[in-house]
Amino acid sequence: MKIVLFVEGLTERKAVPQFLKRWLDSQTTRPVGIQPVRFEGWPELINDSPKKARMYLSSRDVIAVVALLDLYGPQIYPQHIDTASQRYDWAKHDLERKVGDARFFQFFVVHEVEAWLLSDQSIFPRDIAATVARLQRPEEVDFEEPPAKLLKRLYKASSGHAYKKVTQGQQLFKKLDPAIAYNQCPRLKDLLDKMLEVARQNGL
Secondary structure (H helix, E strand, O other): OEEEEEEOOHHHHHOHHHHHHHHHHOOOOOOOEEEEEEOOOHHHHHHHHHHHHHHHHOOOOEEEEEEEEEOOOOOOOOOOOOOHHHHHHHHHHHHHHHHOOOOEEEEEEOOOOHHHHOOOHHHOOHHHHHHHOOOOOHHHOOOOOOHHHHHHHHHHHHHOOOOOOOHHHHHHHHHOOHHHHHHHOHHHHHHHHHHHHHHHHOOO
């Protein structure tokens, strides 16, 4: 049995499934399968989720479909909704309603998956780690300079080379302890708790 994970980019496709799986497998009696499905950016994911979610959920071995989007990026929010919390709640409800299946769950990374990396200073080079250590709440790195842009600036200042989202992101995710990110990132905790709940409901 498996969970299908809808993602919008290469970093999410290559690094995130194994990262989530490491935490889930530490909590379940049997391994949880996670099958990533990559879309070409957030517009395609949002537009195609209803049709594709229903298609995957028609398979007997799929226990849930989870869609994961960065909160930073999509231009889908009503004009009067501007805080991170308001955007999260509105978009989650709207996109789950459009799919219309209780086994589909929409989640958002606040504000990008790099926020999870910022939860653990030990995975970074020493001079970058010093700045990361001052970030008490990784998910509150905001829309003005979201996590990937912050890392690009820090890596450029440290080494003269910008942070490479796909290659370095993969390497950092392999080092990151999921339990640390779970404890530091409440929205990630919500995602993992829901995936664990679904897994246990299905005997895993």
